[in-house]
Amino acid sequence: MKNIVVVGGCFAGITVANKLVRKLRRKDAKVILIEPNEFNIYEPQYVFWGFKKYPQSKFTKPMNKVLSGKVTWLRTVATHIDSVKKQISLSNGETLPYDYLVLATGAKMDEAQVDSYDDDKIHHFYLADATKKLQDALKNFAGGTIVISPSTVPYKCPPAPAEFTFLLDTYLRKNNLRDKTTIKYLYPLMRPYPEARVSEKVQKLFDKRGIEFVEFFNYETVDKENRKVISLEGEEIEYDLLVLIPPHMGHEIIIDSDLGDREGFVRTDRFTLKVKDQENMYAIGDCTDMPISKSGAAAHFSAPALIKNILLEMKGKVPTKKYGGFTVCFVVTSFRRSLLLVFSYNYAPRKFGLHNLFLYGLFKKAFKIVYFKALIKGYL
Amino acid sequence: MTEYEIALEIDARGSFCPGPMMELIKMIRQAEVGELLALLSSDEGTRNDVPAWIKKAKHELVEIINLEDHDRYIVKKLH
Numbered sequence: 061m062k063n064i065v066v067v068g069g070c071f072a073g074i075t076v077a078n079k080l081v082r083k084l085r086r087k088d089a090k091v092i093l094i095e096p097n098e099f100n101i102y103e104p105q106y107v108f109w110g111f112k113k114y115p116q117s118k119f120t121k122p123m124n125k126v127l128s129g130k131v132t133w134l135r136t137v138a139t140h141i142d143s144v145k146k147q148i149s150l151s152n153g154e155t156l157p158y159d160y161l162v163l164a165t166g167a168k169m170d171e172a173q174v175d176s177y178d179d180d181k182i183h184h185f186y187l188a189d190a191t192k193k194l195q196d197a198l199k200n201f202a203g204g205t206i207v208i209s210p211s212t213v214p215y216k217c218p219p220a221p222a223e224f225t226f227l228l229d230t231y232l233r234k235n236n237l238r239d240k241t242t243i244k245y246l247y248p249l250m251r252p253y254p255e256a257r258v259s260e261k262v263q264k265l266f267d268k269r270g271i272e273f274v275e276f277f278n279y280e281t282v283d284k285e286n287r288k289v290i291s292l293e294g295e296e297i298e299y300d301l302l303v304l305i306p307p308h309m310g311h312e313i314i315i316d317s318d319l320g321d322r323e324g325f326v327r328t329d330r331f332t333l334k335v336k337d338q339e340n341m342y343a344i345g346d347c348t349d350m351p352i353s354k355s356g357a358a359a360h361f362s363a364p365a366l367i368k369n370i371l372l373e374m375k376g377k378v379p380t381k382k383y384g385g386f387t388v389c390f391v392v393t394s395f396r397r398s399l400l401l402v403f404s405y406n407y408a409p410r411k412f413g414l415h416n417l418f419l420y421g422l423f424k425k426a427f428k429i430v431y432f433k434a435l436i437k438g439y440l
Numbered sequence: 441m442t443e444y445e446i447a448l449e450i451d452a453r454g455s456f457c458p459g460p461m462m463e464l465i466k467m468i469r470q471a472e473v474g475e476l477l478a479l480l481s482s483d484e485g486t487r488n489d490v491p492a493w494i495k496k497a498k499h500e501l502v503e504i505i506n507l508e509d510h511d512r513y514i515v516k517k518l519h
Contacts, residue, residue: 249462250492
């Protein structure tokens with residue numbers, strides 16, 4: 061019997077583990093998931109959660125509700141991978157051998173790099189505690205300049221800063237604060253979205269809503285005393301409230317096991333999802349260095365190739381199944397409207413407007429249910 | 441063809457999101473001053489984006505090598 065070990069139990073790791081146990085007979089393989097957290101969070105909710113207080117339990121499920129009972133869950137931390145001996149060190153001092161390994165460790169929000177998130181004027185919405193702090197800041201906001209900027213690239217969900225900006229505009233209008241507020245959106249590129257055609261649409265919406273766009277702004281540091289954010293390019297922008305997407309890094313286990321690039325993202329073949337220069341090792345989701353968006357959708361659509369390749373290897377065949385880069389991206393443009401983008405390695409994003417309010421409302425409500433009932437469980 | 445000693449290289453062919461420019465910025469952040477970086481891109485928009493950003497960020501665009509189905513951008517981190 062083979063040991064297939066999945067390290068990391070957020071969306072990508074859980075969905076892969078669930079799909080694997082469905083494809084394999086118990087006598088052929090044991091699927092083990094290593095994850096210390098006992099809850100799964102529907103992370104796309106964070107961008108909305110910043111504007112309205114409600115319990116986190118509304119978008120969180122316990123692990124036993126999303127992970128198949130056929131998966132062996134080790135509630136501990138994996139600390140090191142020895143790819144020669146094919147074994148994983150655990151924080152309890154034990155080691156776990158593997159025949160096949162799937163890395164799904166995600167991206168770490170490295171707040172310490174910014175060293176300013178304790179300031180009451182500097183916020184983000186990528187972690188629960190930070191989002192709660194942002195809720196309070198927005199509730200107490202009485203007008204001024206709000207600046208939104210990524211701190212580094214890559215970051216999870218490329219449209220998220222623009223989505224937050226659109227929602228902020230709507231929120232301020234509803235609370236009669238928009239005419240007292242300047243919104244500035246800083247972005248590393250010469251346009252407000254990576255892809256040119258989608259960017260045109262985003263820019264039009266920015267213009268219509270009076271959102272100022274500052275191009276080529278790559279965050280370097282923040283001057284808390286004078287409330288200025290400063291770019292690599294030498295520009296300084298003043299703020300009253302700064303929403304700074306936190307730096308993303310790979311996790312320590314990837315860095316310590318020498319499996320990552322200089323920021324700790326796993327060196328991964330973008331077609332087969334095999335870890336480069338390693339045997340029987342795969343990676344998926346936000347932990348990889350693949351040139352695709354760090355999103356649950358990308359993990360979902362790449363999972364079938366990874367699983368097929370493990371199954372091929374188990375049969376002694378060459379892992380030839382290729383992921384074509386297909387993914388979808390749901391860009392929220394207000395609390396009621398959105399764009400749906402579809403793209404792959406072979407074609408640029410095609411956009412579809414979900415401006416029918418009934419359909420959008422249905423989609424928005426249904427998607428969280430689909431996430432917990434079907435996607436994470438590996439049924440789709 | 442000039443041979444370069446490349447410290448970091450990213451194949452961003454077919455990358456639309458986050459896209460080749462984001463991959464280049466990521467490499468610049470990871471690189472040490474003086475290192476040469478290579479970016480592969482099949483996106484025509486990159487031909488405008490890379491020189492414009494390099495000029496703004498004050499790095500050096502050493503060469504753009506036009507290959508059959510993509511371009512190879514050689515960039516030097518200057519600061």
